[in-house]
Amino acid sequence: MRRHTARSHRARTSRSYLTAALLRCALYLGPLSVAAAAAEPLARVAWPVPLVTLLLGWAAAQALTSTGVSLARRAGTTAAARHVGLGFAVVAGVWCALVWVAPASLVGPDRGLALVVGLGGLGTLATVTAALVTRAEAAIVLWSLPAWVLAAITLAEIQPVGTLLPAAIVVALVRAFQPVVVAGRRGRRPRLTPAEVRRGGGYLVIGASQAICVGLVWQAGPSGSTAPFWLPLLLAVPILEALIGWHTRQVESGLDAAESGAAYHRHVRSVTMITLAGLVPPFAVGVALALAAYRLPAGLPGFADTQSGVLGLAGGTLLGGVFAITYLLAARGRTGIAATLAAAPPLTAAALPFLPLPSSGPLPDAVAVLAATHLAGLLVVALIADTDQTLDDSRRTS
Known part of the structure; x- marks a missing residue:
């Protein structure tokens, strides 16, 4: 029963x-x-x-x-x-x-x-x-x-x-x-409460950073075109919403269902690995599209617009993954880390013109920054899993 x-x-x-x-x-x-x-x-x-x-x-x-x-x-x-x-x-x-x-x-x-x-x-x-x-x-x-x-x-x-x-x-x-x-x-x-104010401030930074990222990729695209940029975001939103909802519910239900701290430890690790597997495809597809943009034949008609369109698709795909990782971290109570990760792309993009680094243009730079942020987010999600397990194990034994 x-x-x-x-x-x-x-x-x-x-x-x-x-x-x-x-x-x-x-x-x-x-x-x-x-x-x-x-x-x-x-x-x-x-x-x-x-x-x-x-x-x-x-x-x-x-x-x-x-x-x-x-x-x-x-x-x-x-x-x-x-x-x-x-x-x-x-x-x-x-x-x-x-x-x-x-x-x-x-x-x-x-x-x-x-x-x-x-x-x-x-x-x-x-x-x-x-x-x-x-x-x-x-x-x-x-x-x-x-x-x-x-x-x-x-x-x-x-x-x-x-x-x-x-x-x-x-x-x-x-x-x-x-x-x-x-x-x-x-x-x-x-x-x-002070905790609610701090959490709201973290989400304020997340929202502002996300809006700035949208503006960066949009304005860097070909003639402000929005179709290539929005397409991957529209496709990714339902999948990523379901993935984040599944992750949070599985972690919460596992805290009550597990019979020991070790069992819960294994449960959270399994949930995290499945979640990471769901967050890797946007990164892989975005990087593949970015690389494909530079493998296009130079004699292709409308080469510049085609390359920018493919890079726009790459930017939208990577941005959707960064959004998902940010919301996942915030949902797990890591609002500060999520806000830092969300603010990294616009701050880096603002600092690039002042750094002695080669630049290929606003759109390639934005795609590169989003790819680096996405990869860093995947590593953060993997690394905080053990910390979350330790904290939840302490709750079970307290």
Whole structure:
């Protein structure tokens, strides 16, 4: 009977992490759909507008998701949603100030359009963040369907979406913050603990570093092309989400199921080795694509654009692996290490022009830095496994 109960629990756990991974992937399609539907206004603003919006919004989303989840456990979903709303309200104010003072060369000829584009992007990321902290992923996916439809209409060039896109963004935003909109008596706002603040700060660094990496690879590509760069990321997200979910659930369930510290030690080592096996393919494929880019025949028509496109694919593949390793380390409580690893590529890219090293160009340099970071991340995941096992063994015996 005990074995049957454990088997049933493992089956439910497997279904739960797979369902959660699929829901998160569907939730992330909301911002992608909004970006696709807003292709026309995005083309009319300067390139820093979407990049700065991504930097502010993604960094805030990472930090507020971390702290908001903790608040939801302690004070409920209303307090967590209010925390996310206030955080993004501050970010929106920062964006408005930046648009107000920035020169026209950085925002485009229409300053009002740049303001609206940025606020729309921040509102979409706020919707995703509120859905994650209030556990309303499934509901927000349904309320994001209008944005999916508008993206399909835009890609098919059927007709301009006009004001329908802002309406779709607002509708999903209001539904995401429903706990705040329909809340009754307001209670006392809970404060974050020092540990939560430190963890949120680590996720803030992670989010900002990831956004900068996206900008580096995007702008270094051929004429700002996004198709080769985004393709591997879109393909890797569902797989890597499932892998990270499986790893964390296996480690947590093993702590209760193992009958001794030695058994748990073996369990964590096996889980880590399987996880590493899942994180190696992005590194191998990215390096192979980078090497293939330099093996292309020089007489190939459009050689430069083809080489840059292949390097863009390599950069996107390696970046997806770095994202996965970063989130895995953060999920295991190694937020400081994860933040350091995430910040390494942008800091290295910024330092390269001042170092006496040969350079092949922005895109090859970015790919090389991401490959080195990916390899370092694999080594870190392997090395911290023994430390995690020692800490968990001490918990079992204490």
